[in-house]
Amino acid sequence: MSNLKEKIKPYLLLSPILFILITIFVSGIIMGFIQSLGYFKAIGLTKITLKYYKEVLTSKRFLASLGFSLYTSFISSIIAIICGVLLSYAILQVKGKKEIIESIYRVPIIVPHIVSVLLIYNILSQTGIIPRILYETGLLTEGSQFPSILYEKNGIGIIITYLWKEIPFVTLTTYTILGKVSNKLSYAAANLGANKMQVFFYVLLPLIMPSVFSSFIIIFAFSFGAYEVPLLLGPTQPKALPVQAFIEYNNPILANRPYAMVYNILITIIALILTGLYYKTFEKIYKYDR
Numbered sequence: 001m002s003n004l005k006e007k008i009k010p011y012l013l014l015s016p017i018l019f020i021l022i023t024i025f026v027s028g029i030i031m032g033f034i035q036s037l038g039y040f041k042a043i044g045l046t047k048i049t050l051k052y053y054k055e056v057l058t059s060k061r062f063l064a065s066l067g068f069s070l071y072t073s074f075i076s077s078i079i080a081i082i083c084g085v086l087l088s089y090a091i092l093q094v095k096g097k098k099e100i101i102e103s104i105y106r107v108p109i110i111v112p113h114i115v116s117v118l119l120i121y122n123i124l125s126q127t128g129i130i131p132r133i134l135y136e137t138g139l140l141t142e143g144s145q146f147p148s149i150l151y152e153k154n155g156i157g158i159i160i161t162y163l164w165k166e167i168p169f170v171t172l173t174t175y176t177i178l179g180k181v182s183n184k185l186s187y188a189a190a191n192l193g194a195n196k197m198q199v200f201f202y203v204l205l206p207l208i209m210p211s212v213f214s215s216f217i218i219i220f221a222f223s224f225g226a227y228e229v230p231l232l233l234g235p236t237q238p239k240a241l242p243v244q245a246f247i248e249y250n251n252p253i254l255a256n257r258p259y260a261m262v263y264n265i266l267i268t269i270i271a272l273i274l275t276g277l278y279y280k281t282f283e284k285i286y287k288y289d290r
Helices: 002-036 051-057 060-093 099-110 113-124 129-136 156-180 183-191 196-225 228-233 241-249 254-285
Strands: none
Touching (some): 051 254, 060 099, 060 156, 060 196, 060 254, 099 156, 113 156, 156 196, 183 196, 228 241
């Protein structure tokens, strides 16, 4: 009986805040789902229908928005994972005090995304810092010669902004794990003839893979569902899926509200599917640990 009390004690202590969070989250999802089915009594919509889902799912706008969101989120997440892991390993190889390096790479993590957008705009726009430096050095005769990076359909501006935020996050999570790995493993591999690259790929990388997978799903889910960066730096068309949902929600015609809820529900479903795939993949990769 005492063992049972010890097991449920953490859940009992967390139950008040969990109740509030779950209630708000679940009630929001339920209300959004009901409105996505066309039931919005406040404006006289009382008929349950799937027409809003049909119209959204078959529209070219939705397919373009979905493809654009998946593209920017996946590319930025993959690059962030690769660069973050390599950066964490590089910091680990630095000898002596690392406090300054650790402080510098953590700065972007605490900077809000809206501030990141302003920084990227002031640096990479055609009137930004880099074009001005190139103009002053004579490499450019006018600012318009600098390639347009922001507001393009290739989403480079969005990807760069996400990378500026996500690489430090991946570095932080993986560096923490790498710092706790015993040096004896690396020394043993080196004594057996492994070089630094082999030590990293065959000894250290497998140990941090759980953190790598977790970091990927976190940053992918966030970038897929965020709207600030693609709203401010994205192209006119196609718009990211969350931006399209935001636009539909702010439509002055309240009869369009079900379309916004359809977008939100679809974003939630896609995020849940991707999370499920992540856990299934994680289980298969690490089934030998059981």
